Amino acid sequence: xxxxxxxxxxxxxxxxxxxxxxxxxxxxxxxxxxxxxxxxxxxxxxxxxxxxxxxxxxxxxxxxxxxxxxxxxxxxxxxxxxxxxxxxxxxxxxxxxxxxxxxxxxxxxxxxxxxxxxxxxxxxxxxxxxxxxxxxxxxxxxxxxxxxxxxxxxxxxxxxxxxxxxxxxxxxxxxxxxxxxxxxxxxxxxxxxxxxxxxxxxxxxxxxxxxxxxxxxxxxxxxxxxxxxxxxxxxxxxxxxxxxxxxxxxxxxxxxxxxxxxxxxxxxxxxxxxxxxxxxxxxxxxxxxxxxxxxxxxxxxxxxxxxxxx
Amino acid sequence: xxxxxxxxxxxxxxxxxxxxxxxxxxxxxxxxxxxxxxxxxxxxxxxxxxxxxxxxxxxxxxxxxxxxxxxxxxxxxxxxxxxxxxxxxxxxxxxxxxxxxxxxxxxxxxxxxxxxxxxxxxxxxxxxxxxxxxxxxxxxxxxxxxxxxxxxxxxxxxxxxxxxxxxxxxxxxxxxxxxxxxxxxxxxxxxxxxxxxxxxxxxxxxxxxxxxxxxxxxxxxxxxxxxxxxxxxxxxxxxxxxxxxxxxxxxxxxxxxxxxxxxxxxxxxxxxxxxxxxxxxxxxxxxxxxxxxxxxxxxxxxxxxxxxxxxxxxxxxxxxxxxxxxxxxxxxxxxxxxxxxxxxxxxxxxxxxxxxxxxxxxxxxxxxxxxxxxxxxxxxxxxxxxxxxxxxxxxxxxxxxxxxxxxx
Numbered sequence: 001x002x003x004x005x006x007x008x009x010x011x012x013x014x015x016x017x018x019x020x021x022x023x024x025x026x027x028x029x030x031x032x033x034x035x036x037x038x039x040x041x042x043x044x045x046x047x048x049x050x051x052x053x054x055x056x057x058x059x060x061x062x063x064x065x066x067x068x069x070x071x072x073x074x075x076x077x078x079x080x081x082x083x084x085x086x087x088x089x090x091x092x093x094x095x096x097x098x099x100x101x102x103x104x105x106x107x108x109x110x111x112x113x114x115x116x117x118x119x120x121x122x123x124x125x126x127x128x129x130x131x132x133x134x135x136x137x138x139x140x141x142x143x144x145x146x147x148x149x150x151x152x153x154x155x156x157x158x159x160x161x162x163x164x165x166x167x168x169x170x171x172x173x174x175x176x177x178x179x180x181x182x183x184x185x186x187x188x189x190x191x192x193x194x195x196x197x198x199x200x201x202x203x204x205x206x207x208x209x210x211x212x213x214x215x216x217x218x219x220x221x222x223x224x225x226x227x228x229x230x231x232x233x234x235x236x237x238x239x240x241x242x243x244x245x246x247x248x249x250x251x252x253x254x255x256x257x258x259x260x261x262x263x264x265x266x267x268x269x270x271x272x273x274x275x276x277x278x279x280x281x282x283x284x285x286x287x288x289x290x291x292x293x294x295x296x297x298x299x300x301x302x303x304x305x306x307x308x309x310x
Numbered sequence: 311x312x313x314x315x316x317x318x319x320x321x322x323x324x325x326x327x328x329x330x331x332x333x334x335x336x337x338x339x340x341x342x343x344x345x346x347x348x349x350x351x352x353x354x355x356x357x358x359x360x361x362x363x364x365x366x367x368x369x370x371x372x373x374x375x376x377x378x379x380x381x382x383x384x385x386x387x388x389x390x391x392x393x394x395x396x397x398x399x400x401x402x403x404x405x406x407x408x409x410x411x412x413x414x415x416x417x418x419x420x421x422x423x424x425x426x427x428x429x430x431x432x433x434x435x436x437x438x439x440x441x442x443x444x445x446x447x448x449x450x451x452x453x454x455x456x457x458x459x460x461x462x463x464x465x466x467x468x469x470x471x472x473x474x475x476x477x478x479x480x481x482x483x484x485x486x487x488x489x490x491x492x493x494x495x496x497x498x499x500x501x502x503x504x505x506x507x508x509x510x511x512x513x514x515x516x517x518x519x520x521x522x523x524x525x526x527x528x529x530x531x532x533x534x535x536x537x538x539x540x541x542x543x544x545x546x547x548x549x550x551x552x553x554x555x556x557x558x559x560x561x562x563x564x565x566x567x568x569x570x571x572x573x574x575x576x577x578x579x580x581x582x583x584x585x586x587x588x589x590x591x592x593x594x595x596x597x598x599x600x601x602x603x604x605x606x607x608x609x610x611x612x613x614x615x616x617x618x619x620x621x622x623x624x625x626x627x628x629x630x631x632x633x634x635x636x637x638x639x640x641x642x643x644x645x646x647x648x649x650x651x652x653x654x655x656x657x658x659x660x661x662x663x664x665x666x667x668x669x670x671x672x673x674x675x676x677x678x679x680x681x682x683x684x685x686x687x688x689x690x691x692x693x694x695x696x697x698x699x700x701x702x703x704x705x706x707x708x709x710x711x712x713x714x715x716x717x718x
Contacts, residue, residue, distance in 0.1 A: 035718040037709045046708065072700040081696040118699075125698040 004077040004087035008049035010241040015249030023282035063114035078132035147220035151176040160248035174262035208236040258285025266293035350422040361683040372675030373714035378655035389504040395478035405440035425497040503618035521576040527613040559640035626658035659703025
């Protein structure tokens with residue numbers, strides 16, 4: 001089968017197809033947007049998520065444009081075109097982000113509303129689009145962001161650039177999707193910990209995430225950047241999405257991630273269960289759908305699904 | 311520098327031909343359908359093989375260097391060639407590097423233009439510096455060859471007649487000027503009605519030059535904008551309300567910038583809405599570039615004869631999205647009333663979104679299939695269902711069509 005992965009970050013764009021191919025090797029995974037489109041945006045990722053700011057009740061009536069764009073792209077992949085066969089499955093993946101960590105159900109409702117708005121705007125193509133979305137498209141959350149997955153696999157952290165000899169990251173909960181670190185050194189770190197930040201005039205564009213206005217203890221990427229602090233003043237961190245992030249994700253040890261019972265990974269399991277339903281079981285790991293998160297699992301679908309899992 | 315090798319006599323020795331009076335036909339219906347043009351081009355600059363028959367309001371898109379401007383130049387070249395001869399035509403579009411690069415010199419640049427049941431074919435032997443010798447020309451009526459001039463020869467055949475080449479005029483024009491080939495009228499009218507407007511430099515428009523009489527149609531340069539508007543305004547009945555049409559459309563597109571234009575001693579003054587008195591008016595050099603651009607577009611359309619092709623290169627330049635949408639709306643309405651074909655080229659997502667309900671009117675200079683004639687209709691490139699999922703401008707930004715080959 002042909003599976004489109006519609007992602008909103010460079011790490012996922014570079015590494016997720018390879019990672020999933022390791023679990024389902026007989027199937028073809030590809031990422032959206034295209035390589036050409038991604039290359040045409042040197043400074044940004046062309047496909048934005050809709051969860052970087054806190055969603056409100058108003059968004060359930062009027063979804064953000066970025067959510068609607070995701071639906072547009074998903075519909076196109078699911079319908080196919082003159083020169084491209086329709087994808088058998090389209091997985092739309094967005095980070096839950098810390099801004100919306102307390103309200104995953106709302107995020108799903110907003111996306112559902114985006115789908116409804118999209119269908120309402122279709123005229124002649126409405127029925128076919130509706131059918132394609134319902135049969136082929138799923139929406140899943142990466143919680144709270146892709147770097148959380150690396151904390152379930154020590155090998156992934158090494159590939160992401162955490163120096164050998166660094167103490168194991170200290171997580172409060174075993175489940176990286178409920179991310180919290182009690183690393184005292186991290187909690188106490190100040191801008192003086194980053195020679196590059198200090199020497200480059202505190203350029204906001206270079207500011208590492210752990211120095212930003214966010215609860216750093218809950219931010220996997222921020223913690224990873226801190227674990228990978230560069231020793232000199234070239235950059236604030238050796239972790240980058242394109243190389244280190246890609247490597248860590250593409251070479252994720254699924255056996256560790258999926259077979260360690262303490263690593264719940266509810267949302268990740270919901271994604272894999274959704275894939276397994278169509279593709280058959282993965283070659284490694286146990287996908288117990290009952291462990292997956294209700295808001296994103298196919299088990300929770302109501303009588304009138306608008307997508308495969310919503 | 312255009313090589314004058316195409317004809318024997320020097321410029322100073324030529325007697326200018328007496329052109330027949332311009333006839334304006336405004337009868338709609340069958341005659342206008344006869345004016346519908348189909349263009350085919352081979353080896354003209356970047357265009358290996360173009361085949362296009364635009365109708366209604368059409369958009370031509372493609373990456374930088376794809377040949378959008380060159381396509382409009384092909385139309386312009388043929389019109390000027392028919393009206394004023396090949397030297398004027400080469401001067402209008404440039405004779406250097408006329409032939410497609412890497413095509414052998416032995417292969418001519420070929421143009422074919424169909425209007426109804428008439429076909430006009432031209433073949434130009436070109437070097438990189440210009441035309442090498444006399445060009446070839448054929449005219450067909452109902453599939454029958456009417457006249458023929460071979461490349462490199464100094465005579466042409468009109469039926470049984472063998473005639474020397476005219477110094478300036480193409481053979482088709484010579485035949486038309488004789489006055490006894492009435493069947494050529496739809497063709498002559500169609501070719502003569504082609505108008506191409508590129509992103510006009512506004513310098514000439516910003517100058518307040520004295521109004522010239524008897525200027526009724528906008529030149530390709532736009533330089534006579536004020537003369538045309540003044541002449542229309544002074545003769546509203548004779549000009550069929552063209553000035554008021556332009557003003558009405560301009561007010562919609564630029565609601566805070568223009569109410570009317572008055573001419574003081576032959577010089578234009580632009581008055582905004584609510585102007586309290588003469589001191590509120592502005593001369594062109596103080597007017598917004600976008601307003602001047604909009605006036606040029608509207609005047610070009612208003613002056614187009616029924617059945618004309620009017621082309622605008624990069625129509626969006628200097629224009630706010632509201633102005634773009636408003637001007638396009640006015641142009642569409644006018645095109646429908648006057649049976650105009652309007653061709654716009656653009657890189658603007660705003661312009662492209664304006665064609666969302668008519669993807670079949672969007673054409674793409676797409677080279678992904680070698681050997682295939684371009685442009686290709688959007689609905690041949692993508693299914694309508696697929697296109698319906700997003701705005702055309704959004705798809706253009708996502709490189710879904712008309713994109714350069716980006717290395718990855």
